[in-house]
Amino acid sequence: LRAIMDEAEPVGLLHDAGHAQLATRIEPDAGRRLAIEHLFAPAQAGPPPAERRVKPDDIASVLYTSGSTGEPRGVCQTHRNVLHHIANYTEAIGIEPNDRLTLLSPLAFAASVTNLFGALLNGAALCVFDVRRHGTGPLARWLRAREITVYHSVPTLWRQVGREVAAHGALERLRIVRLGGEPVMSADIDLAARCTGPGARVYLVLSTTETHTVCHTLIDPHDPTGHEHLSAGRPPRGVEVALLDDAGRPVSAGEPGRIVVRGRHIAVGYWRRPDLTRA
Numbered sequence: 001l002r003a004i005m006d007e008a009e010p011v012g013l014l015h016d017a018g019h020a021q022l023a024t025r026i027e028p029d030a031g032r033r034l035a036i037e038h039l040f041a042p043a044q045a046g047p048p049p050a051e052r053r054v055k056p057d058d059i060a061s062v063l064y065t066s067g068s069t070g071e072p073r074g075v076c077q078t079h080r081n082v083l084h085h086i087a088n089y090t091e092a093i094g095i096e097p098n099d100r101l102t103l104l105s106p107l108a109f110a111a112s113v114t115n116l117f118g119a120l121l122n123g124a125a126l127c128v129f130d131v132r133r134h135g136t137g138p139l140a141r142w143l144r145a146r147e148i149t150v151y152h153s154v155p156t157l158w159r160q161v162g163r164e165v166a167a168h169g170a171l172e173r174l175r176i177v178r179l180g181g182e183p184v185m186s187a188d189i190d191l192a193a194r195c196t197g198p199g200a201r202v203y204l205v206l207s208t209t210e211t212h213t214v215c216h217t218l219i220d221p222h223d224p225t226g227h228e229h230l231s232a233g234r235p236p237r238g239v240e241v242a243l244l245d246d247a248g249r250p251v252s253a254g255e256p257g258r259i260v261v262r263g264r265h266i267a268v269g270y271w272r273r274p275d276l277t278r279a
Helices: 002-008 017-026 079-093 111-120 136-145 155-166 186-195 274-278
Strands: 013-015 033-035 059-064 074-078 100-103 125-128 150-153 176-180 201-208 212-219 240-244 258-262
Touching (some): 002 017, 079 201, 079 212, 111 125, 111 150, 155 176
Parallel strands (some): 100 150, 150 176, 176 201
Antiparallel strands (some): 240 258
8 A cells, every 4th residue: 555655646645534543654644644524524715626627538547456467557547438438337237327336346446436437427326335344244134225236246255145145035126246357157147046036137247457348248147048158248339359469460260369458448558657558
């Protein structure tokens, strides 16, 4: 966290009372620490803030990779990229204002962008649950009480919470189970069939922080013939996926190659790493 703070040089660090000591350790400069409680203090009298115009190609976020392939890298996504990604997501699963989407992953993860703006830009409800604090048992009860319609997590979490849900009957309002971030097994689809009613779908997504969605597909969990061999699906609108050899030429059918993702809406680069951006 301190390394990210040093590289990103944010103008402020937002924290709640329970994380005040952590904020002090990773950001000793008290001038850059801002407690969440202070956001709700009465506004000071004075002139209104100047209007700020945001252009489509301005950076909307710098999200850091997990570091599984080396040191974490800050990925820069623009407002245009985020809007395109959410438009594809909305079209893929048909998000409407009466939907209720989960937010189970930390905001620092790229997956949270989909949940956050997938809900808010469609007028739907964003329902937040802290799994690490409350556990999977309460999560299953929470999904039922909140009448969640779009669930999203990694398969590992789904296997735990899905078993809790299935033990007490299907969630009739749950229409989409979105899984990604880890390998998905046929058993995960079978579990979705026990947790949902007719008409529900499992939405499989292969994505990266740099590209958003690379491939996606919808599966009917109640059709036992539809998930014997799981597919990554096809690229969404505006994304091209190619398989190339070391010389950059397309490989023949059945031959291994490097996966290359092209499109106007992939990340513009790595924060302050022009060498990695060029590579």
